[in-house]
Amino acid sequence: MNKLAALDGFRSDCKKPGSLVVGLLVALVFTLAGCSGEKHSTGRSPGDSTLVIAMLGDANYLNPVIGASVTSSNVYGLLYPGLLESEFDTTSGLLNFVALEKRLREQTGRQSGKKQGAALAKTWSMSEDHRSLTYVLRGDAKWNDGTPITSHDFKFAYRLYGDPVIASPRQQFLAELMGAEKGEIDFEKAIETPDDTTLVFHFYKKVPEQLALFHTSLTPLPKHVWKDVPPQEFRNSRLNQEPLGAGPYVLKDWRKQQQIVLASNPLCNLPKPGNIPRIMYRIVPDYTVRLAQLQTGAVDVVENIKPEDFEGLENANAGVEIKSVGLRVYDYVGWSNIDQDAYHADGTITPHPLFGSVRVRRALTLAIDRQSILDGYLGEYGKVAVTDISPSLKWAYNEKVAPYPFDPAEAVRLLEEEGWKPGPDGIREKGGRKFSFVLYTNAGNARRNFASVIIQQNLREIGIDCRLDVQESNVFFENLRLRKIDAWMAGWSIGLEIDPLDGWGSDLEKSRFNFTGYQNPRIDELCELAKSELNPLDAKPYWLEYQEILHRDQPTTFLYWIKETQGFNKRIGGEELNILSTFYNIDDWTLSPAASVAE
Numbered sequence: 169m170n171k172l173a174a175l176d177g178f179r180s181d182c183k184k185p186g187s188l189v190v191g192l193l194v195a196l197v198f199t200l201a202g203c204s205g206e207k208h209s210t211g212r213s214p215g216d217s218t219l220v221i222a223m224l225g226d227a228n229y230l231n232p233v234i235g236a237s238v239t240s241s242n243v244y245g246l247l248y249p250g251l252l253e254s255e256f257d258t259t260s261g262l263l264n265f266v267a268l269e270k271r272l273r274e275q276t277g278r279q280s281g282k283k284q285g286a287a288l289a290k291t292w293s294m295s296e297d298h299r300s301l302t303y304v305l306r307g308d309a310k311w312n313d314g315t316p317i318t319s320h321d322f323k324f325a326y327r328l329y330g331d332p333v334i335a336s337p338r339q340q341f342l343a344e345l346m347g348a349e350k351g352e353i354d355f356e357k358a359i360e361t362p363d364d365t366t367l368v369f370h371f372y373k374k375v376p377e378q379l380a381l382f383h384t385s386l387t388p389l390p391k392h393v394w395k396d397v398p399p400q401e402f403r404n405s406r407l408n409q410e411p412l413g414a415g416p417y418v419l420k421d422w423r424k425q426q427q428i429v430l431a432s433n434p435l436c437n438l439p440k441p442g443n444i445p446r447i448m449y450r451i452v453p454d455y456t457v458r459l460a461q462l463q464t465g466a467v468d469v470v471e472n473i474k475p476e477d478f479e480g481l482e483n484a485n486a487g488v489e490i491k492s493v494g495l496r497v498y499d500y501v502g503w504s505n506i507d508q509d510a511y512h513a514d515g516t517i518t519p520h521p522l523f524g525s526v527r528v529r530r531a532l533t534l535a536i537d538r539q540s541i542l543d544g545y546l547g548e549y550g551k552v553a554v555t556d557i558s559p560s561l562k563w564a565y566n567e568k569v570a571p572y573p574f575d576p577a578e579a580v581r582l583l584e585e586e587g588w589k590p591g592p593d594g595i596r597e598k599g600g601r602k603f604s605f606v607l608y609t610n611a612g613n614a615r616r617n618f619a620s621v622i623i624q625q626n627l628r629e630i631g632i633d634c635r636l637d638v639q640e641s642n643v644f645f646e647n648l649r650l651r652k653i654d655a656w657m658a659g660w661s662i663g664l665e666i667d668p669l670d671g672w673g674s675d676l677e678k679s680r681f682n683f684t685g686y687q688n689p690r691i692d693e694l695c696e697l698a699k700s701e702l703n704p705l706d707a708k709p710y711w712l713e714y715q716e717i718l719h720r721d722q723p724t725t726f727l728y729w730i731k732e733t734q735g736f737n738k739r740i741g742g743e744e745l746n747i748l749s750t751f752y753n754i755d756d757w758t759l760s761p762a763a764s765v766a767e
Contacts, residue, residue: 225641
């Protein structure tokens, strides 16, 4: 769930004084702006009311059926309507769902200040046998062209999500619908639309209410616009560049790899148009440039500020406030568990020649000094990860599973047990094959650049040749989607309703986020057992065992959870960071004119 060669050279023992760092960055960004011919890096005109967010990479699709990157979801979440709204209970770690006239459970933690009323659903009802869920939709919502939003849009969209040709990464959301147990969903029976405002989902088995709400609240698309697009043309349709939505913003401009511009939607009543007139997502792959643009006021928001840069921003009187939220995002090193060439050739599942062994993957984890990465970069804003269930999900987190220590000697022992012996050049070999590979990641992520250097050094010390390479973000994530990479470093922003089959399910055609090809029937079974419990708290034993198995098998090396540190220009008002998203209530934000920020 969300995700190397460009080395940044920064370490905890070679920091420059904060104010000097920022000063150098300002000079750099002016130089870069001069080279590009653009004026936006040098400041704003008085009274400017555009919120500018600097992003690491561009969106891949502004379409909820196929969009998979964080940037994509941040943007299309403002363009399209949602069936329900979500809340996160910080006391219990449970996700909550809210319609206009109903909520799943009362909150026990701090209440959000977000303005409610965006849900398309007025209410819902679960059948006594937990095999059907009925929504009553509001009747006053319209797509931006004036066409009413109806139950038929949802049924149409779910056909798209389930179409194997379109290959939505969210196919697992349909896993309980009627027909899924036979391998093909019967949409005529699974989803009924008796009238425009009634939407009924039917399941082939009992489904807990909170999971049913989670899986049936996928974003709709306007049927009248998309109905004539063949599935094989869906990803390349021009409609992906011209999204027709109903959210608080509309798309005004999208220049690939440069910027995405949204404008407040005056037609929106879900619940209202966005407060800020314009939002610009500026694509700035280089962290140094993003930081300098934040300091000069050329951009208003930069995510994932290095802790070492906090002091410099404050000393420079940049009018910047740092806020943090977590723990939802983790970085990891992905190992292809299966031979990708064989799988792509004829669907054959065989172990990867380097990473197919559990003991080898465990050795790789033991060889990586994760604490050094934290100490040198994140400090108190990171926590060594064990699996993909966050400590924030308190009700399900397994505190008894401890992270593997940094133990190169044990890593060597495991490798030699598997037959990987040092060759003449010091690189381990087995059966005439060297333990040598390329570790890929996406461009512009300074944290992963830093981590990748340590990982490369750690592995070299136990006789493994790890070369580093970096790809443009959309190219990198597309290669992951197509399972073209054997080893990579990326990150996930996890779902807060635990439902990990899309990442670990053994059916690789349906589990589109299972980039590693990991297969374990017990993981499949535990996920199904957990999802069958009508009370989520009763599923805890299954999730505890799930974590024990992932920890043992190490399908990936889980590196660290990140307490995200975001920089905000002080002219922004009303921002409320939430584990759901940095931009959780962005449509409620306010913005003072740029000229009012005097510092």
